[in-house]
Amino acid sequence: MDKKNKLIIILLIIGVLAFCAVQFIIIPHNKAMQEEYNARQNDSLTHDIENILSYKSAYIGDASNNANLFNRLPLNSVHRKFKIDPDDCFLTIYYLDTLWNIGEAKVHRDLVYNSVSAMALIDNLEQITYEFSGDVFIFTREEIENLFDHDLSSLLNQETWNEKVQSKLHDSDFVSRFYE
Amino acid sequence: MDELKKYTEALFARQPQTSKVQDLKDEIYGNLLAKKQDLISQGYAESEAIAKTKDSILSVEGIIEGNQLTYINRFKTECWQTLLLYGSILWILSIPTIIMARIPFSIITFFTVVFFGISYLNSKKNNQDEVAFVNEGRYKKMSRTVWIIWCIFFVVSTVTVTAVMFGSNIWFVRPIRITGPYAFASVAVRYYIPAVTVLLPIAIGSFPKILAYNERKDYNG
Incomplete structure (x- = not known):
């Protein structure tokens, strides 16, 4: 009986230590890592493509898939509304903010990134229009494919994506070609 | 009559x-x-x-066949002690699930340990030399019943979790994506929680053995 009691006391001590380690070390550490990761997801230069691969879809008509996809792309902190035109396979996103508030350079870079991501993942998406208060930007599949010089769905793995898409967005001249 | x-x-x-x-x-x-x-x-x-x-x-x-003269309070005390021992292991095993935001499971196991601990200490206060007849068949039957209930619970929860986690993937023919250790852990924890509760039927299953150990052997009927 005494042996069992000793074992119980040892187990309870292990339990208390494990609980403290989880509560005061592991959880705060994970939380900080998650916050850092989330912050990276709001920037096209550090966004993780793996985070959106599950939203691959053949059709633009899946509204919840579209909304979830853009929740995980840069500019996800800006309130927005969607309009889908399934006949022409067009998507329009109304951002409820101004370029001036968000930062023009960031918006330009993130819109290119979001467009290439969405078109790579949604097979029949032909055109995306982004409307801000006072500004409208239109991206077509043809234009995106020409400038990236690739079939977009073939870019969808971490290495190719980093090399062919993300690294190019560091170059502001490359980004500006989408706005000429 | x-x-x-x-x-x-x-x-x-x-x-x-x-x-x-x-x-x-x-x-x-x-x-x-x-x-x-x-x-x-x-x-x-x-x-x-x-x-x-x-x-x-x-x-x-x-x-009565199967009745055994037993140090009844020693037997009860050891049963509570065994439950406390296995309950403590279950509590320790529940702690990592807090990381996956499965906090209620950890809270339930913690209060289970508290309950077993209080019951054990209360049981220790009773006269440990008191004897009474206890039917061993009753405890064997209890052990079997608890195992059957646990098996049903485990099968139902495993099937339910699989249906909820992967049902839509099978229905809509989407690939099942486990993108990293965190994604794997969030799936695995749903199977882990029902699996570790096996400690409770193991603890209750040891009651017949504890009963045999606490038999008053110098009694000749």
Whole structure:
């Protein structure tokens, strides 16, 4: 009986230590890592493509898939509304903010990134229009494919994506070609 | 119902209603009737004969098959201690699930440990030398029942989790994506929680062994 009691006391001590380690070390550490990761997801230069691969879809008509996809792309902190035109396979996103508030350079870079991501993942998406208060930007599949010089769905793995898409967005001249 | 019949029923009131017990009950009732008749034939008045007959057998605990004279409080204390031991292991195993935001499971196991701990300490206060008859079959049956309930729970929860986690993937023909260790852990934890509760039927399953260990062996019936 005494042996069992000793074992119980040892187990309870292990339990208390494990609980403290989880509560005061592991959880705060994970939380900080998650916050850092989330912050990276709001920037096209550090966004993780793996985070959106599950939203691959053949059709633009899946509204919840579209909304979830853009929740995980840069500019996800800006309130927005969607309009889908399934006949022409067009998507329009109304951002409820101004370029001036968000930062023009960031918006330009993130819109290119979001467009290439969405078109790579949604097979029949032909055109995306982004409307801000006072500004409208239109991206077509043809234009995106020409400038990236690739079939977009073939870019969808971490290495190719980093090399062919993300690294190019560091170059502001490359980004500006989408706005000429 | 005559008085000896009522008395016989009272003697067996706490015994399991099996066919063997029923046969024994009939046999004892027959013996009591015979004894009463014998006493009456010896010249005792009926009421006196009945009283003497009743005095001849005060309990049937010792003659029921499977009944074992046991240090009852030691047995109960060790049962609570075993539950506390396995409950503590279960609590430790539940702690990593907090990381996956499965906080209620950890809270439940913690309060289970508290409950087992209080029950164990209370049980220790009782007279540990007290003896009573305990039916080992009852505890074996309890152990089997708990295992059956746990198996049903485990199968149902595993099937439910699989249907909820992967049902839509199968239905909509989407690939099942586990993108990293965190995604794997969030799936695995749903199977892990029901699996670790196996410690409870293991603990309860050890009760018959604890009962055998606490038998008062110098008793000869």
